[in-house]
Structures are given as C-alpha cells and as structure tokens.
Amino acid sequence: MLEPRGRCPEFAGAAGRQGRGRRERWAVAAVPLTAGDPVKVGRYRLLARLGQGGMGRVYLGRSPAGRAVAVKVVRQALLWDEGFRRRFAREVEAARRVTGFCTAAVVDADPSGNPAWLATEYVPGLSLQEAVARHGVWPEQAVRGLGAALAEALAAVHAAGLVHRDLKPSNVLLAPDGPRVIDFGISLAADDTALTETGTVIGTPGFIPPEQLRHEGVGPAGDVFALGAVLAYAAAGVGPFGGGASQAVNYRVVHQSPDLRGLTPGLAAVVARCLAKDPGERPTVPWLLDELGRPEPAHGDRHPHRAAPAPDRGEEDDGGLATAGWMPGPVVESATRMRAEVPTEPMPRPEDTVPEVPTDDSPEPLPGTPPPARRRRLRTALATATALAVIVTGVVVWQVSADGGKDDSPPAAPANVRELWSRSLDEGQTMAMTAERTVYLENKDRHEISALSVADGSDRWARRVKISDVSEESDYVKNTVGDDIEITAVSGGLLYYGSGQYLYALDADSGDPLWKHMDDSFHPSPVVVGGAAYAHMNAFFYVLDPRTGRELWRHSFNGLTSDDASVTDDALLTYGKKKLIAVDTRTRKETWSYEADSEVETALVAAGGKVYFGTKDGALYAVDAASGDEVWRGTFEGELWDGRLGGGAGGPEVTDGNVYFENDGYVSAFDADTGRVLWRKKQKADEVTSLTAVDGTLLVHDSEGYLSALDAGNGRTRWREPVDVDDDADFGIVGNTVFVELDGRLTAYRAAT
Template sequence: MASVPLTAGDPVRVGRYRLLARLGQGGMGRVYLGRSPGGRAVAVKVVRDALLRDEGFRRRFVREVEAARRVTGFFTAAVVDADPEGNPAWLATEYVPGLSLQDAVAQHGVWRQQAVRGLGAALAEALAAVHAADLVHRDLKPSNVLLAPDGPRVIDFGISAAAGDTALTETGVVIGTSGFIPPEQLRHEAAGTAGDVFALGAVLAYAATGTGPFGNGASHAVNYRVVHEDPDLRGLAPALADVVARCLAKDPGERPTVAWLLDELGHPDPAADDDRHARQGTPASDGGVATVGWMPGPVVDSATRLRAEVPTEPLPRAGDGTPEPPPAAAPPRSRRRRLRTALAAATALAVTVTGTVLWKVAASEDDAGPSSPPNVEQLWSHTLAEGQKLTVASEEMVYLQHEDRHEITALDVTDGSQRWARRVEVADVREDSDYLKDLGNGIEVTTVSGGLLYYGSSDHLYAVDADSGDYRWRYKDDSFHPAPIAVGDAAYAHMTAFFYVLDTRTGDELWDYAYDTNVSDDVAVTGDAVLVHSGKKLIAVDTRTHKEKWTHQAASDAETAPVVADGKVYFGTRDGALYAVDARSGDEVWRRNFEGELWDGRLGGGAGEPEVVDGTVYFENDGYVSAFDAGTGRPLWQKKQEAEELTAMTVVDGTVLVHDSEGYLSALDARSGKPSWREPLDVGGDADFRIVGNTVFIELNGRLTAYRAAT
C-alpha cells in the first residue's frame, strides 16, 4: 500500500502522534502513518465526522476499541493507543511494514506446502488470540494478512464484534469479502468462530494456488459457489488439501477447532518433499530482526526492504521537495500526478477498526501536458463555514445547510456564486414533549421539487421558494420530515405506512392514504398514480379516486425505486431481475434476469435505480452496468466495472457516468458500453458526492468543489 503526502485537509498531529503520510481511507475514516514522541511508527485511524454524529456508532466504536485492546498475541497487530470519545475520535495500532499476502502472491508467486502450513499455524495462533478476547474476526482474507520480516500479522478486526453483539449482524447485512465469507453468514444465520476457520481455509488455498477455492468473478457468483458447490482444491498437496477441506465444510459444526489446526499445522508434514524449495531464514542485516524460516525467501527480502523504507519525516510534496501540503482544491488530473510521484513502497498497515482500507493509485500517461481537454475539469470551489454542509442540488443551484444556525445558502451551479442565503424559520419545541426536546429545532433540508425547497424543523415541514429562499408555508408533520415529490400543484409526502398530499401553493392537506402494510421509502408519482413497493408487491394508488388501482407481484423483493417512463414502470429486484410493468394496468411487459441460473438473490449485491433514456434502460447490479431495449427488454450490452460497488449512475449526452466506491468517476459510451475514461475524483478523503447532469459536486475537507465531466 502506497504512502502519499498529507494534503491541506489532513491534520499534522493526532493525540501525541506526528503524522508523516496518508496511507488510505476506509468506510470509517482516513488512515495515517504516524510517529510517537519516542519515534515509534504507528498506524493512526481518524474517524470521519459524519459517523461521530451518530451516537449509536460512537458507542459501538468505544466498545470495539475496548475489545480490540484485549487481543494479544505474536501474530496480531496490537492497539497501542486510542481516544474513542475524542473529537476527532482515533485509534493507533502497531504499524506493520510489510506486504500483504495478496501482494506477496501477486509479486512472487504461490507458496510451497511447508510454507503454507507454517502460515496456517501462525494464522491459527492469531485467531486463537482473537477468540480468547471473545471476538470473531469476520473478515480474514489475504489483504488482511501482513508479512513482516519476523512473521505474519492478522490485522483489521474492524468488523469484528464481541460475541453476542448484534450491532453488526442486522437482517440482510453480510460482512466480509466474497470467497472468504462462510456459507452460514451468507444465509444470514448465526456466524461464530467457525466462520473464521472457514476463512482461514480459504486463505491457505489462496496462498497455495493464487486464487480462492471458489474461484473469481462477480461477488454474487462466488457467493453462490460458496453456498452450493464444493471448493476447488486441485492445486494443493493431499495432506494440505485434507486440512483445507475440513475448514471449508458447509456445516460449521463439522469444521475443526483453531486448537486442532494449530496442532496439525504447527509441525512439518513428514510426507512433504518440498522443504528444499523454501529458503531457510537467516538473521536480517538491518538490526538483527530474525526472519521466519518457512516464509519464501523473496517475500522475506521484500518485507525487510519495506521495513527499511518507512519514512521518518513527512513525505515531501511532489514537485518542490517541501512538506507543505498542496491546495485542497487541486483538480483530479493534478491530484493523480501527485499520487503517482509519491513514495511507492508497498507498506501495509495494521488497523483494528471498522472498514477495509482502500487506496488505488491511477495509472496514467506521462507528465507531459495532455494533448486533449481533461476528462474532468474543475469549475469552481467554495469554502464551507464550520458546520455547513452540502444537502441537495438541482440543475440550477446547489443548496447548503447549517443545521444549528438555521441557515440555508443557494449557490449557482455554473460558477459557485451565491444566489441567496438566509436564516430560515424554525418550529418552537414544545415544553410538554420530551421527544421534541431531544429532537431540538435544528433544520434538515430534505429535497427540492417543483420549484420549492423543503426542510424540516422540530415537528413541522417547511417550504421555501427554491429560487429566492422566500418563505411559502409550513405543515405540521410530527417530526417525520418527508421529501415531497411535486406533480403540478400537488406535493406527495410519503411515509413508511402512508402518504399525504399537500397543496404546493398553500401547504394545505388535500388528502391522504394509509397502506395495509409497511412499504418502502422509494416512491414514484405519475399523473394518475402513486407507485410504491411492499416486499415483492408493487402497489399503485389512483390519485383521482384515492383507492388502490392495481398491484403487481414480482418473484423477489424489490431492490430499487420504481422509475416511470413512456407508460412503463421499471425496477430491479433482489434476485437480480429487471422488470418492466405497464403503468396503467400493472401487467408485466417483460422481465430480464441479471445472471441467469448462477444468480442467487440471497447472495448478490444491491442494484441501483434504473435510468431510462431515449428508449434504453440502463441498470446497475453488483458492479455491472447493463443496457436493455426499453420496449422489449432485449439486452444491448453489459460491462463489469473495476470497483465492486457503484454509488451513482447517470446518463447524459450519450455517455453513462458512473461513480464507484473507490472514488473514481468513469464514462461509458451509452450505445456500446465501451469505456471512455476513468479518473480519480475523491479517492483520498471522506467525501459527500452529488451528480446532476454532467456536473459533479464533492464536499471534502471543508470545501465544496464542482467539476464538469467530459461526455
């Protein structure tokens, strides 16, 4: 993993640790290389502000830090310091300079049987330490095994939870990485220490063959094989294959214990004949750190070299050799060059908090100036006040809110100039309501629709003119704060079990409708119907008669919002299918499955909302982008993206723009699906993201920056 220089938005010190470089980011925040006053290198993870505003998360974080401190053992990375209740909250762990098992196999090839057995014994000892602390790791995989000169370390207990803690085992949530997640966890059954044994077996198969025992490909396909098919262990020696097969048993009760594995793998196999292929370790020449005899020689050499290359001072900024950070608003192309010229040593880190750390440096052309216009061009950048944040955007304006100051600001999309800013009205908190006292009277902007900007405060919904900010009306919504959809003079405010319709001119309630069951938050409104999902059922409520108009029963629960275009309703379901339903009758027009017989809806990733443009339906599922003929459902093309998850997709001017979970923006040709370009946009930070047309808004490090994407 590459270290890169600190930027203007990064702290220079956290707690008592001086920060030297940025190592990457994960779902919980950024990770830095730091040094203690005494010179000890540590990995410091700083939790993102947005998470800390969630009191439930902060409590879980405090709990997991306490649990992580209990993990001790030679083959685990220790927590050395933490301030889980600080502002910001952070945690420091032992820094492990070395390459991951994943990188080691990619760079130096697969391991011989005795080396794999030695690795297995070390990992079993690490898991014994984790389990002794009443924890379950839940994400053991090759990238979470770091190889130092003195042996491996198991890192990232971040999605571990104390046994019996249900905070991370909500219905429908699967934690882990495809191919290493045990089948019982994929089936949403109880997952305990036996799940870690399953993952250990998959890791050993990876070390011996270079691939997981259930193959590669889309996550849903790998998950399907984990649940339904036998592992492929043909590349393993017989004795090792027997141990791995036991670990990979479908029934967790049939898997061996960690103690059995430690005893079985902790000594050489007399039948093995490949000891001569693994170089015996010798004392390192950089201070006497002993190497591990069973690790392949080239791996030990790489780990030793990386240990010597750990920086002791802040990394210099590319270009002038000074440690000061570059401007925060540097456009993506300049930023990509800065990353490429940063220190390229593949240092790895030990992190024991939530989230897998990801950092990907984009490959690019030489530093010579581009011969064509940039794919992503910065339009403007706006400094945000403390407490101010991005909320919603329209084609003309982007809106900021300051919750506590009760302020809303509108900026022009084209140049970032301020169109209006004002302190808006709020509802008084009733003294007789403990609930409202806890809720307070801050503001929450929910949406912009039909020329009105909506926000909630206390137990009221407010509407202001989106162009001027002028007050229009308020409605007592009992603190639910919906995001109304305006159609003509009616605003449809949708809740979990009902919706009500307001007059957009006065705020008066026109009528309401209560469902017989709870429904999803996703809703669509046509001229004569409100469309919403309840599990497998699509329900249409007639806006004229105020009665149920029709229902459509799908084969699986809905996964996306309904989208209406050209008289049809399009939506994706959990089993991977894309549906087209007649908007007038509810009759199914066509249905297309995502991956045919291989797809198992319980195991696949989530689908994104379809988009219909010029007679084509564009649909994203499990990292694939597909195009179908809107009238017939005929498949036109399908492309797998580099990232596992896509966070936004839009179609504009013959181009499909896709933003992914790694912080990249990509462009595909809308007719063929052929990739045009992929640029880093917000890979280096905890960013909030919006896209309207081909304008992209990024809130990062106290600035809001607008970019124009080439189409």
C-alpha cells in the same frame, strides 16, 4: 435515502433523478499509504490504510515478529483537547479488560503519544453488513450460531464492567474461525457517566435501545436490544425498524413494534424478547447463550450453503485455523480468501508503478462467451478486513488533467473534466442538494440555507430559516430530534426542510418562507406532481397542498414499505420487500400489487407507461404501470454477471427508448419495450457507484476512483479520467455538471459528453 443499503443515493428534485458520489459502501477497500501517512507507529510498520472515521485513520500494521494488527491513529486536532486525551486513555484501559473468543482484543496503545494510537487484533474478514449484501440472508441455524457467538462476546464485555453501546452489523467481523465484535472505542464503563455529555445519544439508529433514546440510562439490557436487531438483520436483510431518516427510525424504535415478518417463528420469538421496549422484560445474556447455543435439531434441514461442522476451537484446520461450521459456506469462503490475501509488505503507491492502461474499449461479450483475462488489482485484496468500526464512504476528488506547474513537454489534450468555478464555504456550511439551476447549502447549527447558481457559483439567496420550538416538547424531540435543520427535497418549485416536529417549505427560487406542516419529526421528501405534494413514509403517505401546506388526504399501507416512492400523473408506486404496490391518486385506493422473485433493491423509475426496478438477485424488471403485469425481466447467468447486487445498484436510467442499468461493475443497455439486451460493458473496477445519462453519453463513476464517459448507443468508452480517494470529499452530479466539496471549498466541473 436508505440507510445503509450501499446504494448510490438519488435525489428527486427539480432536475429529476441525479447521481450523488458520496455513498455508503459495503466494502472498505485497503489503499496504499500516501505521502501524508506515517510509515511507522510505535513498534508497528504500516502497510496500508484501511479506512478513516471521526476519530482518525486506521492502518494495517505488522509487529517486529510479523503479527498483523489494526492501528487506529487519532486525529491531531482532537489531541489539542486535554479532555479528549483523558477520555481516550480511560477508554483504552476499559477496552483492555475485554477478553474472549469473539472479541478483537486490544494488544497495544499509547494514549499519551504524539500521535495517540490504539492497536487491536487484525481480523481478516468481511463484516456481517457486507456478508448479507453479497451473499444474502442467513438461515435460522446460522443466525442462531451467530447469536450465540455475539452473546459470548457481550458476556466478555459485561464481565469487564462495560457496555458496548454500538453493536451493529458493521461492528461484527466474520473471520474463518468465527465472528468478532469490534469497536470498544465508545464502550464505556457502565457507571462512568462523566464520560458522556448530557443529551448525547451514542449509537446507530435502529440499534439504539428505546431507553437510551429516552435518556433513561443505558446498561447491559441495551446491548441485548442491539443483539436482537442484529439477528433480525442477518435473517431478513433489513433492521427490524426499517430505514430512512434517523429521526424516523428512532421514533419507530420508541413507539412502534418491530417488523419480524422475515424471520422464522422460533427465531422471531427470541428476537422479539430482545427487542422489548422495557429493558426489564428482555432476556439476560446467559439465557441467550443457552437458548441460541443449543445444537441443531435432528430433524432440521441443513442449509445447502452451510459449511461442514467446525472442529473444536483447539483443533487445527486449513493451516491452523478452525472454521465456523454454522456460517454460510460462501461467507466462510470469502473470509478465507481475504485471510490469504493479507499483504506482508507495504502496498505499492500509484506513483511507484506503471498504471494499467485499458487496451480494449469494446463492449463485453454476451453470456456464453469466455470473458477476457484481466489482472487482479491488489487494491481490492483487503475488502472489509478491519479491526475497528470505521465508517468509510466512497468519495473522490476530481482532477483536472492540466498541470499547474511549468513543463517543457507538449501541451496536454483538452481536459475531459474542466473547472467551471470554485468558492470557499463558511464554517459549518455543507452542500445539501443539487438541482438543475441551483446548488443548495445548509448550515444545520446556524439554521441557514443558501442557494448558488450552477452556472457561475454566484449567490442567488441566503437566509436564516425558521426552526421548530422544541422547548415544550417531549424528551425524545428535545434531545434526539432537536431543532437542527435538514433539507429533504426540492420539487415543484419548493424547497423542503425539516426541524423538530415540523416540515417547512420555502420558495426554491427566492428563499421566501411559505408554510410549515406537523410531521411528527419524520421529515419526508415530498414530490410535487399535478398540483399536489406527495410525502411518503415507511408505512403511509400523505398529500399536501403545495401552496398552503394543508393536508388533503392520506393513505396507510398494510405493513411496512420502503421510504422510496415514484409518483406519476395518476399513481404513487412503492414497494415492501418483494412486493410493488400502486395507489391510484384519483380514487385513493390500491389498484394492484406485483411480487418479484427477489427483494426490490433500487429506486423505482416510471417512464413510458412502465415502472423499472432492480432486485437483490441482480435482475432488472419492467412492469406495466397501469395493470401491474410484468412486461419483461432481464436476468443473467455466467461469469460475466454477478447475480447479486453486492454493493447495490442505483435506479435504472431511462432515456431515448433505452434502459441503462448498473450491477456491481457492469453497465447494461436494454430496449425499454422488449427488454432485449443491446450491449453490456464490464468496467475496470469492481463496482459502479453512479450512472447518469446525458446527451447520448453515460457518465459512470466507479469504486476504483475513475469517471468514464460511455457512448450510450454502443457502450464504447470515450474517455476515462483518474480520480483520487479522499475521505473528506463529497460530490453531486446534475447532468454533466459535477460538484465537489472538499476542505471547506465547493468546486463545479463540466464533464465532456
């Protein structure tokens, strides 16, 4: 899976491409409080829930004087651990010492309370991660302005004797008056080694400095490394060490040079210094402040989307808020709009209001036709405004419409999503992969893999699997990669999992072990085609004999590519930024390349002699798989189409001579041969999170928490079932069978088509 592109992950298993409901999302939508949420914490009245993470939930609160704050409430289970309470109290005291223009200050806390909580300044703005996804990469002067602001924030952190240790795009919030660095929950005092466990690596792959991965200690120079990676992300839209499995990214950080091809020469020189492997060779924060804070050269061209120069911080502008002139204009506009939409009263709960009922199930008109009026949904008003780094993934709990309680009303119509079976999971057991006839579970710590029948949930097989012996390996393998197991793919009758430095293969039907292959901890997701298993990585792929695991041959690319690949009978197709590349699997040579107008953003889908894919500007392409010639492309204009992929589109669905594609909240159908638009449908939500074609029906899950069934022929809605958001749920879908994992239980549902 790509991390964190915001795209619905795709599985290439025995059942082909499948949607999966748990997805990394750019937007963290504020939602109304539920019955289980407090209405007041300390002296703060809570108005909405902003998100949920490993430590607890984050709420939007108001002080008695009306000041907006973000309140982080610690999970009750953690408070039973006295060691955690002491650690949390010390971290709160450390965070209180951080002050500065570009940090979100801690304003209040009660570490010994029940519950324990922490309140910070509320920043009504989008994260850098979302800003790049929605509005594109930043020009050099904007990146330099961002870098100077972040260096100022790090100077404040380091002056307090702290090290942030998790600076990344989602921890940078962009308010109308400039950025804020957030999440000091793991910003521990530099000399406070007692607060971390031996062997623990804190941070996010691609932004963790190599010395931390090697367990050589961490200091201010580690934050400089992360700053360089953040600036590269803002300028190129991807981290300098690519994406993919965390072990692979960490390996590249330690052993390979960063990819800075998307940066201007001047900016690349600064970022390269920040990303030096040796922390002693990196620049200091004061040097970065001086270098990045220089005024714009007189001959420099002003970027067309940049806002006007900002007044001094003390000058009033637009209601008393100074604007950051170096930030791209659309980013400032989004942040300003979000500031205006911050609620002052608790958000209404669904049960307190009459639900909005769709009144028009006809397809959306084509471009040029005025769009129908629609009510703004309050739920989306707070998008990503949060003052703590809480990673929230879009998740749902599927509801059967039948009510278990007694009711005197007439019987309800048959449910469109009915339960097939449900079973409890063992402690530590999670759903890892779904295929046509089997659901695979893994227990990483106990090194166990189990297979269940899709039809009735019964056990097919279960076994404790072999793991890699890392005791004699390097510190990187022992402490960072470890010997946990991770299922990576099911293809060609084989189940693949990684452990330590090896890729292992089992018989997918019986669980019998077959072979292992040294993969240097990369753990790819092989695809079996024509009696060969193609294991693709970011800069190369190798081909294995699926019967023995023996390597047959390998191919290296000139530069980094995506870790996504599509394999046909005679070619492997992959891409790097805008360029598609085809390798003939018979001659083992690259046969053609094709360059799109924008970066490729979706999985590649090969069907009917063509390869289909979506790009970052919202277009859908069809390219001849044999020659690399463009066959057609679909581009869209006007209010009916968002010309950005925003949260990211999933791969196209190709079936029965049609191509179905989702972009944000739209679903469209194209003639696969000509690209003619057959129909377009705007969903009621802002974003479609998965799209699956089955039996003349498109099953569409959206960001508002609904599952819809669309007629594949004309786009009309057949039914639309409401669902609840639950941050602890996970789901997968194969055909029209939906799997939900929640609270230690796995349940299968059948969706009507």
